[in-house]
Amino acid sequence: MSKNVFFKRKGPFSVGKIFKELKLYQKTKIFDIKALEDAEISDLTFLESVNYINLAKTTKATYCLTTEKLKTFLPNNCRPIIVKNVLFELCKVARQFYPDADIDTPDSSLKKPEKSKYSRVKFGNNVFIGRNCKIGNNTIIGSNSIIEHNVKIGNNCTIGSQVVLKNSIIGNNVVIQDGCKIGLKGFGFIPMKEKNLRFPHIGNVLLNDHVEVGANCTIDRGSIGNTVIGKNTFLDNQVHMAHNVKIGNNCMIAGQVGFAGSSLIGDNVSIGGQAGISGHLKIGNNVKIGGGSGVVKDIPDGTVVMGYPAVPLKEFLRNQKK
Amino acid sequence: MSKNVFFKRKGPFSVGKIFKELKLYQKTKIFDIKALEDAEISDLTFLESVNYINLAKTTKATYCLTTEKLKTFLPNNCRPIIVKNVLFELCKVARQFYPDADIDTPDSSLKKPEKSKYSRVKFGNNVFIGRNCKIGNNTIIGSNSIIEHNVKIGNNCTIGSQVVLKNSIIGNNVVIQDGCKIGLKGFGFIPMKEKNLRFPHIGNVLLNDHVEVGANCTIDRGSIGNTVIGKNTFLDNQVHMAHNVKIGNNCMIAGQVGFAGSSLIGDNVSIGGQAGISGHLKIGNNVKIGGGSGVVKDIPDGTVVMGYPAVPLKEFLRNQKK
């Protein structure tokens, strides 16, 4: 997706104008802000942690917000813009490009669906749809649900009642149960006395084919970049997925599990009820995480973990015996 | 309830036809699939674990899906059908009888309630009711709530706003607060690459007299058999009850507690906030479970437990001192 269909973008702005305080005086135009792996030559990207230096090496961006320490990991095509607090500066820049993406203003284009436009969709009562939505054949939308502008839903999906979908792209054969709130902005802001500075959330939620999401789940959209659930992954009720979390294919996520921001979960992962996954972690493929566990570090492929903090199962059982 | 009013049942089918691959060639007709304790002479039942051998001894079913090992626990009137994976085979059979019970298709019979039919019920704004519902006198249903077909609600109940009730039978004087989703299908499926095989959920949710359910709770209906809350049991907000959980009378379940599938909770049990109860456990009467505990094994009557995993309180306190 090279173009953001969900938000109006301002700009382009010259580098000099964006970073007035840094006195860069450069006239090169920046068109958009994107993650390292998504950025094009005309975009600004950012590198705030060593976790992402592999992605940095191949970025196509011409400019990158980063620190003195991290700038060495950028390729030659990418010029560093050195700042002390990458996320704070990124937040300010993103707010220039996307001034409307920091608060979820309810969609003012919502209307009852026109039958002519959605002739092969089955709607319950009192459904509201925003402008430019696309909904596939044989998809059902339950009563009192709200589909905000530009959302795409594939074929043969079952969307329950009292659901809110915004800033989302949904595959085929997806099931979303009642009461889910999907695509809302995440919990991202720069804490400031009197008035926190909200981080714009210009990313989407992508649910791939055959995904199922249980009742009353919340799945926040990405801030920059997307929140993603892979094919045939099932979520139970009351799961919370924060912004930019990516879950692979064929995973089973039990009830009330919580994911903090930006964690990456592999394929064939099963997570027991009420487990919590901290932010910015990498959970491998074929991992099993016991119910109630608190995961605070990366987990390699094929590992079974349990506990708070979660450790390999054998270690957990050994500790229990002490 | 000998008849399932919520789902259309196919069949009857002959044993031979149901289990073509097993080459049983038997012409006896099977009319329904039921749990060991509920099955009649014309039904198929199943025994997948030693936990249920007591129930097996008195089952009235003529046929039982089970394993080579477990077949010895069946009474003489009940003929075993031996398979390797009981739940997988059960899932396939249940899908033959109930092809529509594996996904919660929103009820297409929903309408605004006819005043003549529900003259002694008070409705808020924009309430939708399915066909064949029964709602008792002096019951109140809050705005934007949805009561799907065949649901029964007793007298003097207070159902909040933005509630979804389906496949449920509700007693008298029951309180359900805003945002609850009750009677949806549970998180049951056979994991399969590319496309999981969903387990049909043909059971109900039964809420007995004087039950209270807090805001934004989710209570899934049973797969085969019911999910039940006993008299005068109160649930706080954001509690999750998975399929087939049964809670006794006079229990207090604090906020954000989660129950995995099929656990049985006794009477007078109190459970502190955010505690989790694993699946298929038996929690006795007069048990107290501390907030945040993770219960992973059965708890005998009268025990006070705490911790993750939960242990008797004395043991927990002793471990803390180490």
Add this chain to the structure above:
Amino acid sequence: MSKNVFFKRKGPFSVGKIFKELKLYQKTKIFDIKALEDAEISDLTFLESVNYINLAKTTKATYCLTTEKLKTFLPNNCRPIIVKNVLFELCKVARQFYPDADIDTPDSSLKKPEKSKYSRVKFGNNVFIGRNCKIGNNTIIGSNSIIEHNVKIGNNCTIGSQVVLKNSIIGNNVVIQDGCKIGLKGFGFIPMKEKNLRFPHIGNVLLNDHVEVGANCTIDRGSIGNTVIGKNTFLDNQVHMAHNVKIGNNCMIAGQVGFAGSSLIGDNVSIGGQAGISGHLKIGNNVKIGGGSGVVKDIPDGTVVMGYPAVPLKEFLRNQKK
């Protein structure tokens, strides 16, 4: 707030009539029931725990429900009414004054908003508003949301879709995301066989300026006294705040955190995802509580804690190494 705008109050009643069984024979009229710090000369208050003896010293109430042991902490102007179980007696008295505050009967005054009355408010589709609400300029209310009678909302607020607001007073620039249920009665009752005795909830929810509440949160109103969130405090999704919890200014509360009743949280507190705070605790200013922690005792200012039960971080890390 000297007058309760949300509930009709009965009375005044004479002390003798209220406590018939105690045979006090006093004719002094009691006009209302209030917390120690809120009570006026004509009110009844209550002191049930040594935690509140500092508040007791300066109460203006003429009468106080308390125990033989605690009566010595009352000032001269306040006459003790000695009982065995303060909360049980308080519950009975409160039910005399406020017979309608123990169950959340959906508001029967809800209507579509009149444009003339709310000319500077933007409403989504199918919003319902009760009588006597006040909503500030430039505030937006999302579709299918319900604002019950007497609720006040300030200027420039963004209320999402499918929200319920009752018994609440909301400041300026407040953001409430989709699916929140705010101001409902809490989980307070005297457990009794057959039929629990519900505690009236006559308090409110107060959200101060610049507060943000994530999706599908539940914030219960106070029983006697209020539930409060201070300025510029942000809550992530699926947080549960029980009755009478008070959170200070500039706090960050991550996803799925739960607060049991009556805890007091200071300013600049950050709480990680899924942490739980037990009831009646005092958490100081500038405290950091790690994700998944279970807090069971008071925490002094400036402390970093983690674990279940939560202990200072150094102690937690030391225990991990054993």
